[in-house]
Amino acid sequence: DQQVKQNSPSLSVQEGRISILNCDYTNSMFDYFLWYKKYPAEGPTFLISISSIKDKNEDGRFTVFLNKSAKHLSLHIVPSQPGDSAVYFCAARRAQGGSEKLVFGKGTKLTVNP
Protein backbone atom coordinates (compact mmCIF):
# COMPACT_ATOMS: atom_id res chain seq x y z
CA ASP A 1 0.00 0.00 0.00
CA GLN A 2 2.15 2.84 -1.29
CA GLN A 3 0.03 5.88 -0.58
CA VAL A 4 3.13 8.06 -0.22
CA LYS A 5 5.96 7.51 -2.65
CA GLN A 6 9.46 8.86 -2.76
CA ASN A 7 10.82 7.53 -6.01
CA SER A 8 14.41 8.64 -5.56
CA PRO A 9 16.22 6.57 -2.94
CA SER A 10 19.18 8.94 -3.00
CA LEU A 11 20.27 12.39 -4.09
CA SER A 12 23.71 13.96 -4.14
CA VAL A 13 24.31 17.72 -4.43
CA GLN A 14 27.15 20.14 -3.99
CA GLU A 15 27.31 22.43 -0.99
CA GLY A 16 25.65 25.75 -1.72
CA ARG A 17 23.41 24.36 -4.46
CA ILE A 18 19.71 23.63 -4.26
CA SER A 19 18.45 20.22 -3.10
CA ILE A 20 15.03 19.22 -4.40
CA LEU A 21 13.37 16.20 -2.84
CA ASN A 22 10.16 14.91 -4.36
CA CYS A 23 7.17 13.06 -3.06
CA ASP A 24 3.96 11.79 -4.67
CA TYR A 25 0.79 10.64 -2.97
CA THR A 26 -2.36 8.88 -4.01
CA ASN A 27 -4.88 9.55 -1.26
CA SER A 28 -6.80 12.80 -1.73
CA MET A 29 -8.00 12.60 1.90
CA PHE A 30 -4.61 13.66 3.27
CA ASP A 31 -4.92 17.06 4.93
CA TYR A 32 -1.34 17.78 6.04
CA PHE A 33 1.99 16.93 4.53
CA LEU A 34 5.21 16.90 6.49
CA TRP A 35 8.89 16.44 5.93
CA TYR A 36 11.03 14.69 8.51
CA LYS A 37 14.79 14.40 8.59
CA LYS A 38 16.48 11.35 10.07
CA TYR A 39 20.08 10.73 11.01
CA PRO A 40 21.30 7.15 11.59
CA ALA A 41 20.40 5.76 15.02
CA GLU A 42 18.08 8.69 15.75
CA GLY A 43 14.36 9.23 15.50
CA PRO A 44 12.78 11.30 12.73
CA THR A 45 12.94 15.05 13.39
CA PHE A 46 10.21 17.32 12.11
CA LEU A 47 11.38 19.78 9.49
CA ILE A 48 8.45 21.56 7.86
CA SER A 49 4.81 20.96 7.05
CA ILE A 50 2.13 22.25 4.74
CA SER A 51 -1.63 22.17 4.97
CA SER A 52 -3.50 20.80 1.98
CA ILE A 53 -5.17 24.19 1.53
CA LYS A 54 -1.85 25.91 0.81
CA ASP A 55 0.62 25.55 -2.03
CA LYS A 56 3.81 26.83 -0.40
CA ASN A 57 5.35 27.08 3.03
CA GLU A 58 8.76 28.50 3.75
CA ASP A 59 10.98 28.27 6.83
CA GLY A 60 14.48 29.63 6.43
CA ARG A 61 16.38 27.53 3.92
CA PHE A 62 13.51 25.06 3.59
CA THR A 63 10.49 25.49 1.34
CA VAL A 64 7.79 22.95 0.68
CA PHE A 65 5.63 23.19 -2.44
CA LEU A 66 2.34 21.36 -2.84
CA ASN A 67 0.66 20.68 -6.18
CA LYS A 68 -2.69 19.14 -5.30
CA SER A 69 -3.82 18.54 -8.85
CA ALA A 70 -0.69 16.48 -9.49
CA LYS A 71 -0.70 14.99 -5.97
CA HIS A 72 2.91 16.00 -5.69
CA LEU A 73 5.00 17.85 -3.16
CA SER A 74 8.62 18.83 -3.04
CA LEU A 75 11.09 20.07 -0.47
CA HIS A 76 13.65 22.64 -1.56
CA ILE A 77 16.74 23.28 0.51
CA VAL A 78 18.68 26.39 -0.48
CA PRO A 79 21.58 26.64 0.01
CA SER A 80 22.40 23.03 0.85
CA GLN A 81 24.93 22.42 3.62
CA PRO A 82 26.92 19.28 4.51
CA GLY A 83 24.96 19.09 7.78
CA ASP A 84 21.80 18.56 5.73
CA SER A 85 23.07 15.11 4.77
CA ALA A 86 20.45 12.72 6.15
CA VAL A 87 17.47 10.64 5.08
CA TYR A 88 14.41 12.78 4.34
CA PHE A 89 10.97 11.29 4.78
CA CYS A 90 7.84 12.69 3.27
CA ALA A 91 4.76 11.98 5.40
CA ALA A 92 1.09 12.63 4.98
CA ARG A 93 -1.58 12.86 7.61
CA ARG A 94 -4.99 11.34 7.24
CA ALA A 95 -7.30 12.65 9.90
CA GLN A 96 -9.54 9.70 10.72
CA GLY A 97 -11.41 9.20 13.96
CA GLY A 98 -9.08 11.63 15.71
CA SER A 99 -5.97 9.45 15.55
CA GLU A 100 -4.34 11.46 12.77
CA LYS A 101 -1.71 8.89 11.94
CA LEU A 102 1.11 9.66 9.55
CA VAL A 103 1.82 7.63 6.42
CA PHE A 104 5.49 7.77 5.46
CA GLY A 105 7.34 7.41 2.21
CA LYS A 106 10.44 5.21 1.99
CA GLY A 107 12.80 8.14 2.30
CA THR A 108 15.45 9.81 0.17
CA LYS A 109 19.03 9.81 1.34
CA LEU A 110 20.51 13.26 0.70
CA THR A 111 24.25 13.68 0.54
CA VAL A 112 25.62 17.22 0.40
CA ASN A 113 29.22 17.23 -0.71
CA PRO A 114 31.57 19.96 0.53
Added chain:
Amino acid sequence: EPEVTQTPSHQVTQMGQEVILRCVPISNHLYFYWYRQILGQKVEFLVSFYNNEISEKSEIFDDQFSVERPDGSNFTLKIRSTKLEDSAMYFCASRTSMNTGELFFGEGSRLTVL
Protein backbone atom coordinates in the same frame (compact mmCIF):
# COMPACT_ATOMS: atom_id res chain seq x y z
CA GLU B 1 14.02 21.53 24.91
CA PRO B 2 11.49 18.84 25.89
CA GLU B 3 11.91 15.50 24.15
CA VAL B 4 10.44 12.03 23.91
CA THR B 5 12.68 9.50 25.64
CA GLN B 6 12.73 5.77 24.98
CA THR B 7 14.26 2.82 26.80
CA PRO B 8 15.99 0.54 26.15
CA SER B 9 17.96 1.83 23.20
CA HIS B 10 18.69 -1.74 22.13
CA GLN B 11 17.21 -5.03 23.26
CA VAL B 12 18.16 -8.50 22.12
CA THR B 13 15.70 -11.28 22.90
CA GLN B 14 14.95 -14.87 22.02
CA MET B 15 11.99 -15.72 19.83
CA GLY B 16 8.89 -16.34 21.93
CA GLN B 17 9.96 -14.05 24.76
CA GLU B 18 7.97 -11.06 25.96
CA VAL B 19 9.39 -7.60 25.44
CA ILE B 20 8.33 -4.26 26.89
CA LEU B 21 9.50 -1.04 25.27
CA ARG B 22 9.12 2.10 27.32
CA CYS B 23 8.55 5.70 26.36
CA VAL B 24 8.19 8.95 28.25
CA PRO B 25 6.31 11.36 25.97
CA ILE B 26 6.59 15.13 26.26
CA SER B 27 4.72 16.13 29.39
CA ASN B 28 1.92 18.30 27.99
CA HIS B 29 1.23 16.05 25.01
CA LEU B 30 -2.06 14.21 24.78
CA TYR B 31 -1.71 11.88 21.80
CA PHE B 32 0.75 9.01 21.75
CA TYR B 33 1.93 6.72 18.99
CA TRP B 34 4.14 3.77 18.23
CA TYR B 35 5.75 3.38 14.83
CA ARG B 36 8.32 0.91 13.66
CA GLN B 37 10.91 0.71 10.91
CA ILE B 38 12.22 -2.60 9.70
CA LEU B 39 15.75 -2.21 8.35
CA GLY B 40 15.69 -0.66 4.89
CA GLN B 41 11.94 -0.15 4.87
CA LYS B 42 9.60 2.72 5.54
CA VAL B 43 8.45 3.95 8.93
CA GLU B 44 5.11 2.21 9.62
CA PHE B 45 2.29 3.19 11.92
CA LEU B 46 1.44 0.68 14.62
CA VAL B 47 -0.99 2.30 17.05
CA SER B 48 -2.30 5.60 18.35
CA PHE B 49 -3.48 6.22 21.90
CA TYR B 50 -5.54 9.04 23.36
CA ASN B 51 -7.53 9.49 26.53
CA ASN B 52 -6.34 6.13 27.88
CA GLU B 53 -7.50 4.07 24.96
CA ILE B 54 -6.40 2.97 21.53
CA SER B 55 -7.82 5.29 18.87
CA GLU B 56 -6.47 3.45 15.85
CA LYS B 57 -4.26 0.46 15.11
CA SER B 58 -2.77 -1.04 11.98
CA GLU B 59 -2.95 -4.63 10.74
CA ILE B 60 0.54 -5.14 12.15
CA PHE B 61 -0.78 -4.47 15.66
CA ASP B 62 -2.27 -7.92 16.26
CA ASP B 63 -3.10 -9.70 19.52
CA GLN B 64 0.58 -10.08 20.34
CA PHE B 65 0.89 -6.33 20.79
CA SER B 66 -0.52 -4.16 23.54
CA VAL B 67 -0.01 -0.62 24.79
CA GLU B 68 -0.48 0.88 28.18
CA ARG B 69 -0.11 4.17 29.97
CA PRO B 70 0.36 2.82 33.48
CA ASP B 71 0.93 6.20 35.11
CA GLY B 72 0.92 9.85 34.11
CA SER B 73 4.26 9.74 32.33
CA ASN B 74 5.08 6.35 30.81
CA PHE B 75 3.70 4.83 27.61
CA THR B 76 4.65 1.22 26.95
CA LEU B 77 4.51 -1.19 24.04
CA LYS B 78 4.43 -4.88 24.93
CA ILE B 79 5.05 -7.70 22.51
CA ARG B 80 3.84 -10.89 24.17
CA SER B 81 5.65 -13.56 22.18
CA THR B 82 8.25 -12.10 19.86
CA LYS B 83 8.83 -13.39 16.35
CA LEU B 84 11.88 -12.98 14.14
CA GLU B 85 9.97 -10.52 11.97
CA ASP B 86 9.41 -8.23 14.95
CA SER B 87 13.06 -7.21 14.69
CA ALA B 88 12.91 -3.50 13.93
CA MET B 89 13.47 -0.03 15.28
CA TYR B 90 10.45 1.02 17.34
CA PHE B 91 9.71 4.71 17.63
CA CYS B 92 7.45 6.33 20.16
CA ALA B 93 5.92 9.69 19.23
CA SER B 94 3.65 12.22 20.83
CA ARG B 95 1.89 15.44 19.97
CA THR B 96 -0.19 18.19 21.48
CA SER B 97 -3.80 18.82 20.62
CA MET B 98 -2.80 21.49 18.09
CA ASN B 99 -3.93 20.55 14.64
CA THR B 100 -0.63 20.85 12.78
CA GLY B 101 0.13 17.20 12.20
CA GLU B 102 3.60 17.45 13.73
CA LEU B 103 4.72 14.47 15.77
CA PHE B 104 7.71 14.47 18.08
CA PHE B 105 9.63 11.21 17.88
CA GLY B 106 11.93 9.55 20.35
CA GLU B 107 15.30 8.17 19.31
CA GLY B 108 13.94 4.67 19.00
CA SER B 109 14.43 1.27 20.57
CA ARG B 110 16.15 -1.30 18.42
CA LEU B 111 14.68 -4.76 18.96
CA THR B 112 16.62 -7.78 17.74
CA VAL B 113 14.82 -11.14 17.93
CA LEU B 114 17.06 -14.20 17.60
